[in-house]
Each structure stands twice: as structure tokens, then as C-alpha cells.
Amino acid sequence: MTQLMAAKRGEITQKMQAVAAREGKTPEEIAAGVARGEIVIPANPAHVGLRPCGVGKGLRTKVNANIGTSEGSPDLAAEVVKLEAALAAGTDAVMDLSTGGEIDAIRRALIARCPVPLGTVPVYQAAAEALSRRGAVVGMEVDDLFAVVEKQMTDGVDFITVHAGLTMANLELMRSQGRITEIVSRGGALLVGWMLYHGRENPFYAHFDRLLELAAAHDVTLSLGDSLRPGCLADATDRAQIGELITLGELARRAREAGVQVMIEGPGHMRLDEIALNVALEKKLCESAPFYVLGPLVTDVAPGYDDLTAAIGGAIAAAAGADFLCYVTSAEHLRLPNAEEVRRGVIAARIAAHAGDLVKGIPGAAEWDRRMAVARKSLDWEEQIRLAIDPEGARRIIGQGEPAHGEGCTMCGPYCAMKLVSEFLGTPVASCR
């Protein structure tokens, strides 16, 4: 029985209780959110050692880190280092997007080391296997695709991205729209190739009930991918993107009716004033399903800094109601990230999520900032470092110049405003604690 089926029956599971405890909510609140489809708990019973994590309305905004091998970088060892970097940086979830090397072995090794929900994009592996076994991606058969889905679910994957809304009709919307970057979703592109080659409908759409049966059997959460997400600002919020979102809304309802937990993936690249509109539209069209956004990146011109462009968009999206932010690293658009880029990408996404949580009024969010402010006023450097979102990073920057407790920093020296004002107003530096 899935978490959604249990919630619909009014049952409160151990996983709901665990999520409630972490979020400062009652188990009943979590159960009600799951029952309404506003909260998902991606937690495959086969994932040993998983710490359940909720995603959705009223909960802390979560972040995901993408890792995984490529053809040119097929080794497990490097991905384990990235997994550990992402976990140490505080990621809430990880996606294994491996397309190179021993994909099954890599996934199993990562799941075994991963206490947070782990997601995949099964069509990647299906395409890689079709290429190696049948000589071409389009050689993939429908049963091959579902065999990969089932294999990954059996291994304990907690959520999977399926680009089920990429229908022939939505593809035609894109063609008639006229786009600059057309499709930038890798999974979407693979499926488009297959669809056009065979002249057949997207198998995830055509056989959605088959997918639902598997997801229900393993309690795997579906993350409905947005194949037609904009790959540049000029393509954002067009008829193709919103057409696909409508389809995703239809599929989300079917998933919920089948007792399958579901969330919706979102863009992408867009001007920052379009973000709130996109979040509101997703909530309406998909009946408040959790929204999982990639970025959004608020400009196209900053390769090397897309952790930052995504943090701008992610913060605005979270404040507007997005529930789950997929990190973007500074290597995006250039190459696969290394472990340090993974680490910084997670921190950037966490900052964006927290900036959104302050607006959402998530319990504890404002209190964290308030405590930092008090530590600053009292020039309590150890407490400032302890409260920092990346304590080690903050300590590294202070470095040799670290001031003693109660002293201003090297930035202002004797002109430290905190010290001056406390002296002049007669509020001793340490009094604010």
C-alpha cells in the first residue's frame, strides 16, 4: 500500500510520523496533505536506511542534487564522492542520472549509501541499453523501457522522472510555436526521437496505466517531467510548455486516483517576472501537486554562474509556492560538475529554498535568521559560524584574520558599526544574546 492509499484511508504511517517530527507538524497534518496530493513522501520500502522526507505544501522547501556518470566519465568512485559531497552540504534528495559505465551497479551502490530519497530517469538507462544492445536508441522496445522502470523500482528508487506529458499533440504545439532551443530535456529528446522514428505515441503516455501499476506496487513517487520546458528565456511560458503542463495535470489526477504519489517538474529558463505566474499555473492546472523546479534560470548569459542564476529563480519560485528545487551547478551548460561544484550547488539551492521559506513562513525559518542577527550584534563569531548555512566555508573565508570574541572584523576594524553603536547607545555588545 502506498503512502497515498494509506492517507486516503485515514491511516497514519510511520513515515508520515517521521516527516511530521522533522517538520514540526502533527502526523494528522501530514496525512491530510498526502491524502489531498499536496504532499508526497518519496519512500520506496525497498530503499534500506532511508530517512523519510516530505515534499509539498506547508513543508520546508527541499533541494535535490543531480549526480551520475556519463559515457566519458563512467566510474562509480567519482559519483560516490559527489554523493557524499551533496549529503554533507545538506541536500534533501539525490538523483542518479547515470548514462555511462555499469549503470545497474552504480545505482545500487548509490542507493545503499544514500539516506535521502533517490530518484532516477529510467529512460536514460533504457536509451543507453538500446544503444549498446540494439545499436540505436530508437531500437528500444516498449517492454525494454518498462523492464528498466521495474528494475529500478525493485532496487529501491524512491522517485522517477517520466516524461509522460510529451504527447504527439504537445510536440505539434512546439513545432507550430517555433522555438529557438526546441527541446532541452534529455529524456524528452530521447522520447521524441523514438516517437518520430516509429510514428507512435510516447510509451509513458500510451501505457500510463502500466506505469501506475508498477509505481503503486513499489510506492514509487512519479515526478512528471516537463520535456517541453524552455531552454532559454525566449521560449518560456509558450503554448508548448503550458500545453504539456495541462497534460501533466490530467496525468497527475490519474496517478492520484490510482493511489500513486505524484509531483510535477517545472522550468527551466525564464524571466524572473514570469516565475510566480508559472508556479500559480502549476498549482491550478495540477490541483496543488508538489512543484519540482529546475532553476528557474533568470538569464541565459551566465554560464559558469548558473548556480547563482538558478538561486535567483529558485528563491522567487519557492517564495511563490514551489516545493522542491533541483540544484543547478556552476558547471551547467559547460560540463559535468565535480564534487566541489556539487557541494556549492547544494548550498546555493539551500539558500534559495530558505529565502523562500522565510516568505512561506515555514516554522523555524525566521528564527534561524534572527539568531544570526543576534550573534552579529553581539560579535559572537563562533555562534555566527555555527549558524552559517556552510560553517566550514565561512570559517575558511575568515581564515587567519579571525577576530577574537567581541571584536569587530577586519572589514571595518575600529570603525565597526556594531561596536560603535553599542558603545554610544550604552547597549553593551554582549547584551543582545
Next chain:
Amino acid sequence: MTQLMAAKRGEITQKMQAVAAREGKTPEEIAAGVARGEIVIPANPAHVGLRPCGVGKGLRTKVNANIGTSEGSPDLAAEVVKLEAALAAGTDAVMDLSTGGEIDAIRRALIARCPVPLGTVPVYQAAAEALSRRGAVVGMEVDDLFAVVEKQMTDGVDFITVHAGLTMANLELMRSQGRITEIVSRGGALLVGWMLYHGRENPFYAHFDRLLELAAAHDVTLSLGDSLRPGCLADATDRAQIGELITLGELARRAREAGVQVMIEGPGHMRLDEIALNVALEKKLCESAPFYVLGPLVTDVAPGYDDLTAAIGGAIAAAAGADFLCYVTSAEHLRLPNAEEVRRGVIAARIAAHAGDLVKGIPGAAEWDRRMAVARKSLDWEEQIRLAIDPEGARRIIGQGEPAHGEGCTMCGPYCAMKLVSEFLGTPVASCR
């Protein structure tokens, strides 16, 4: 005659023509904006080699980099390196905040090397001189302060921050409000000390006409500082901050009436949903004077990443109408930045400014992104690097893994969506150019 006086008389100066040419506007549009006080051109005639730059409504959002010595780091050489790093990264303006070493010599050396507008905060030098000559910051006399102002103007400083809105009445607003971080403005804190020690009104407020005379004589733009800007989210948009903003609006009108160009400084730390409100309020209370914001930082908890927290707030502020973003580096709240942190701080602020310009509809902004999108679609890597906001940074990340023209990157390898879709849809990779 100041630019504002000329504009009021209907004259079009060479500096207005230069600004118009850079912004894709007519000289008449620039002159009209200057006459209305919506645009300033901080350009001291004594600043040899200055390339005039406009700040305000309808113009590209500008960014400023703060550099300058401190007591613990008093050498000119390091600041020259930072100046060059900031200029190479594309800063539109620089502020010399030196408080250590030979302040006069440092300022003159920086002005001589600086083709962009250079600003200062005269009270810093006045305080440092009072400390060394009279044994205490509060030993400063009113004539000392104005002597520093005049000296800096004579040297060719283009704009100065004066915390003239920090009146006794606004200070009382802060006291009755009750704040965590009270005053975090260094200049504000110095003046508060002086005011409370002497029991006298802020000299910049009490003698504002004297300041206006000097500013008019040298055509130095006044940047009215917000001493009571919030130093943490909990203190944002309170009665003290808005009370001071009202005073700044009164002073801005007096400046314009005296023919002195004026802009308004803004916060600071605040929740991201308060930013648009703050921009709108500045535009109303200060009758559309250009708004120069520091950040805003959308969370307090990310020391080591405040280039990013400021970029989030700066992008939102710019989109809402802020005209000028003061960068914040990753060293903020920890220590003075080094040259690499200066460089990255400028890039982060430029990204935020550009994200805002896309919303403002600044000419050329969307076209830049469109060209990058076309270069991505056509897998034209050299063009992508050329168009990047930091070409060297992008090239460094690609590094050894740089793909040949027309090939996907190492991120997706053979599963590059651009390649796949172009192949399947029959739109050749290079066709978008």
C-alpha cells in the same frame, strides 16, 4: 554648472550625449531624465579620463564595487589590484572606502586609474583623521568634516555618500522601535556617536545647504545614505528605516532645487517579498530619484555566500525599478574581500542587474539572451564563450573537456538534447544561426 542645472535650462551637454550613445537613447531623452531628477550623471569635471555613465530610469541597471584600505590592510598596491579586477569584470562604478594608510594619496591614485565614476564616504576619512589628530572620532569638528568633503570633491570624486537623513528624530524612531542590529551603517554609526556625544544634530543635516553649495560647485552627485538600513531581516521595513527614507525624500527635493544631482541609498537585509514594496516606496517618497541598493540580502544565514544572497535581492530590486546595485562579495560579514572575491562580486551583481534589465525591457537585454540561446542550439561553443558574462570564467570551467564545434558537451555526451532533437526533427544543428 551641474548636469542638472544644464538640463533644467534645456541644454544638452557632452556628457548627456555620451550617456545617450551608450544607452541607445537620444540626448534629449537623457536631458529630460536628468531635468526630472530621474537620471543622474555622476561626473566631476575634475575627474580626468572619466567615461560618463548615467544612472536612473530607462537606463541599464548599473553596478558598483566597493574597495578601499582598512587599518589592518593599509596598502595602495592591493587596492589597485582590486580596482583593476573590478574594472576587468565590468563594474560601472567604484567606491573607495579607505580608512587606513595614506587616505588622500590612495584616493588620488585610484581616481587617476579609474575611468568609471568613483564615489567615497567622506565621513570615513574625517573620522580616521579625527582619531589620529584629535585622539577620538568624536573630536571631529564640523569644519573638519566639510574640509574633507571639499578636499575629496577637489580631487575629482564623482559621488559621495552622505548620511544626511540620520536626524535626532529618526534616531529616536530607532530607539523606540527596538531593533536587533540597530545600526549597521559604518558612516551612520560614526555620526551617531558624534551626535550623542555632543548632543547636536547630524552636521550633514544641520548644514545641508553648505553641502549643497560644495556639491553644486563641483557637480558632485549626492548619494543620500541610509544609516538606518536594516542589518537583518527582523529589522527590515520598520518605522526607523521608513522614517529616514521620508527625510531623504525631503533632502532630495532640496538638492534638486539647488541644482545638485541626487540619488538615494537603500537596504540592506530583507525578506524577498518586501523588496518590491521598498523600491516602490523610495520612488514615491523621493519623487523618482535613482535608487542605489546594497543587496538586498534575502537571508542573514549565508556568510560566505552573500554575493549570491545579494544577487537574489538585487535581481528582484532591479526588476522592481532599482537603478544601481552595490555589489556584495562572498567575504561580506567576514572580512575585506580579496581581488578574486571582488571580481566574482562584480559578476554576481552584473547578473542580477541584467536579470532586472530583462524585466525592465532595457534595449538589447533580451537580445543578448536570445543570441546565447541560438549559440547553444547550434552547439557553437566559441560563440557561447564569447557571449558569456564572464568569458574567461566559462572557458576555465570547460577546461580540457572542451568539445569541438557542433558536438554536445561532456555533460550529456551522445544524449545531447540539442543534437538529438535537431537530428530527429530534421533541423540541422547549425541552422539556427
